[in-house]
Amino acid sequence: LMRVLAIANQKGGVGKTTTTVNLGAAFAALGHSTVVVDLDPQTNLTTSLDLRIEEDGLSLYDVLVDGEPFGEAVLSTTTPDLAACPADPSLAGADLDIAREEPDPRRRAIRLRDSLSLWAEGTPPCSFVLLDCPPSLGLLTVNALVAADAVIVPMQCEFFAMEGLARLVDTITRVRSAWNPSLHLLGVCFTMVDRRTNLARQVIAEVRRELGSQVFSTLVPRSVRVAEAPSFGLPVRDYDPSGQGTAAYTSLAREILAR
Amino acid sequence: LMRVLAIANQKGGVGKTTTTVNLGAAFAALGHSTVVVDLDPQTNLTTSLDLRIEEDGLSLYDVLVDGEPFGEAVLSTTTPDLAACPADPSLAGADLDIAREEPDPRRRAIRLRDSLSLWAEGTPPCSFVLLDCPPSLGLLTVNALVAADAVIVPMQCEFFAMEGLARLVDTITRVRSAWNPSLHLLGVCFTMVDRRTNLARQVIAEVRRELGSQVFSTLVPRSVRVAEAPSFGLPVRDYDPSGQGTAAYTSLAREILAR
Numbered sequence: 001l002m003r004v005l006a007i008a009n010q011k012g013g014v015g016k017t018t019t020t021v022n023l024g025a026a027f028a029a030l031g032h033s034t035v036v037v038d039l040d041p042q043t044n045l046t047t048s049l050d051l052r053i054e055e056d057g058l059s060l061y062d063v064l065v066d067g068e069p070f071g072e073a074v075l076s077t078t079t080p081d082l083a084a085c086p087a088d089p090s091l092a093g094a095d096l097d098i099a100r101e102e103p104d105p106r107r108r109a110i111r112l113r114d115s116l117s118l119w120a121e122g123t124p125p126c127s128f129v130l131l132d133c134p135p136s137l138g139l140l141t142v143n144a145l146v147a148a149d150a151v152i153v154p155m156q157c158e159f160f161a162m163e164g165l166a167r168l169v170d171t172i173t174r175v176r177s178a179w180n181p182s183l184h185l186l187g188v189c190f191t192m193v194d195r196r197t198n199l200a201r202q203v204i205a206e207v208r209r210e211l212g213s214q215v216f217s218t219l220v221p222r223s224v225r226v227a228e229a230p231s232f233g234l235p236v237r238d239y240d241p242s243g244q245g246t247a248a249y250t251s252l253a254r255e256i257l258a259r
Numbered sequence: 260l261m262r263v264l265a266i267a268n269q270k271g272g273v274g275k276t277t278t279t280v281n282l283g284a285a286f287a288a289l290g291h292s293t294v295v296v297d298l299d300p301q302t303n304l305t306t307s308l309d310l311r312i313e314e315d316g317l318s319l320y321d322v323l324v325d326g327e328p329f330g331e332a333v334l335s336t337t338t339p340d341l342a343a344c345p346a347d348p349s350l351a352g353a354d355l356d357i358a359r360e361e362p363d364p365r366r367r368a369i370r371l372r373d374s375l376s377l378w379a380e381g382t383p384p385c386s387f388v389l390l391d392c393p394p395s396l397g398l399l400t401v402n403a404l405v406a407a408d409a410v411i412v413p414m415q416c417e418f419f420a421m422e423g424l425a426r427l428v429d430t431i432t433r434v435r436s437a438w439n440p441s442l443h444l445l446g447v448c449f450t451m452v453d454r455r456t457n458l459a460r461q462v463i464a465e466v467r468r469e470l471g472s473q474v475f476s477t478l479v480p481r482s483v484r485v486a487e488a489p490s491f492g493l494p495v496r497d498y499d500p501s502g503q504g505t506a507a508y509t510s511l512a513r514e515i516l517a518r
């Protein structure tokens with residue numbers, strides 16, 4: 001069975017790309033082959049894994065807008081059992097290019113889901129597909145929410161966090177009732193946590209009060225090794241194997257596998 | 260003379276809203292009345308200053324899409340000489356609503372500039388207008404770049420920073436040649452700086468090598484007081500007057516006034 005998870009939060013800089021890369025690498029290390037997908041025109045995931053699209057190679061834009069087969073865009077990474085579908089800056093135009101071609105909102109929203117289903121026909125090519133979303137609730141994020149079985153929401157312990165969460169949960173509910181009946185919030189994951197501050201304790205307590213078990217018990221601490229790893233094109237477990245970032249993302253992977 | 264500055268960076272979570280609010284408050288404290296504008300559908304600036312739009316009050320959506328007068332949307336804040344134009348979630352639809360009404364790309368892009376010029380006719384209503392941009396290079400950010408005299412780019416000391424900057428500078432160049440000949444990069448401002456890490460020193464040195472004097476010498480340190488202030492609806496100078504955040508944003512304001 002292949003599980004598709006969207007890593008989403010319209011709030012910027014909360015650790016979506018970092019979580020997608022490092023959770024993917026943790027699943028791979030635990031024996032669950034994973035494909036991570038870059039849905040962000042900023043292409044941060046593509047850079048984090050040092051992915052290079054060849055001269056006539058494909059990117060996610062070609063899959064979504066031109067209908068190219070998803071499998072032909074997937075590249076291997078230096079990490080065993082971890083592969084990735086890259087993005088390039090042309091993805092910034094996908095929103096309007098799809099809207100111009102396709103007048104029906106539903107047919108705009110199901111493009112990624114259809115590509116993944118076609119690719120996964122027969123024996124599933126991997127255990128997990130993780131979708132790294134851009135910081136917005138536009139068509140690219142909607143495509144991810146329609147394609148996904150569940151959503152992981154990285155969140156920082158900040159004042160704006162709660163407000164953004166309410167809007168994201170609202171979007172998940174709307175996509176569920178319109179196009180994807182099985183979509184649900186798998187959990188909120190706190191990232192870049194500095195346990196020493198009151199603000200962190202207050203926000204974590206408030207979100208736990210609101211959402212209960214939908215908050216992962218794993219807290220990913222702020223660690224400069226996690227921020228450095230992308231400059232070497234590596235997940236943090238290949239850059240700092242015994243560090244806090246690696247341990248946290250392994251713990252998060254185990255929590256998700258146990259659900 | 261009224262100066263309009265866009266606070267922009269498509270990378271999420273780099274401190275755009277925090278810089279807009281606190282730079283605005285610093286200008287006001289130094290005797291330069293300022294209006295800050297929330298161009299982000301996440302409405303973080305509106306929340307940061309605890310702005311409440313009345314029953315039949317206006318927001319930026321009404322100004323951009325329905326052509327309401329900008330001055331009628333502006334609200335006062337608890338800080339003297341600091342006013343603000345709020346946003347509400349309807350702004351998320353402004354992109355598509357304007358595109359549906361107006362086929363001409365140029366006329367889509369000049370809406371905010373025209374609203375501000377109409378409002379500022381005669382004696383300028385304030386010294387500075389600061390435009391808080393969303394984490395994208397879509398129509399809302401383009402409207403800000405067309406309306407602005409110059410751009411301030413908040414940036415974290417992170418690996419992805421350089422890549423995002425190249426794309427933003429490219430967008431600034433395109434907007435300048437197409438619609439706004441006076442647009443220029445006023446400077447890059449490093450935020451949430453932890454001087455102890457190598458990563459921070461490396462990124463700062465690299466950006467200084469590329470951009471020289473277009474990097475402000477003021478570094479805004481990471482400070483939990485800065486992150487807490489929005490939960491009280493206050494700029495950091497009204498919440499923690501003698502703290503590092505207040506000092507940094509005052510120094511930044513002075514640097515800009517000296518240019």
Ligand SMILES: Nc1ncnc2c1ncn2[C@@H]1O[C@H](COP(=O)(O)OP(=O)(O)OP(=O)(O)O)[C@@H](O)[C@H]1O
Nearest residue numbers: 012013014015016017018135222223226227271417
């Ligand atoms: N646990 C951590 N410790 C330290 N730094 C981190 C951690 N997680 C993420 N970061 C850093 O924080 C910044 C933001 O993270 P990231 O780019 O993953 O967020 P994002 O939500 O994907 O951003 P965007 O909204 O722009 O897509 C990056 O510089 C990243 O390296």
Ligand SMILES: Nc1ncnc2c1ncn2[C@@H]1O[C@H](COP(=O)(O)OP(=O)(O)OP(=O)(O)O)[C@@H](O)[C@H]1O
Nearest residue numbers: 012158271272273274275276277394481482485486
């Ligand atoms: N100097 C600082 N010290 C500590 N925290 C900070 C500082 N500056 C900003 N922050 C915190 O970092 C987070 C991101 O900042 P902010 O929301 O201003 O960024 P942004 O670029 O406007 O994000 P978005 O891309 O979502 O609009 C917020 O929680 C904010 O409180």
Ligand SMILES: [Mg+2]
Nearest residue numbers: 016017040044
């Ligand atoms: Mg990202």
Ligand SMILES: [Mg+2]
Nearest residue numbers: 275276299303
């Ligand atoms: Mg913001």
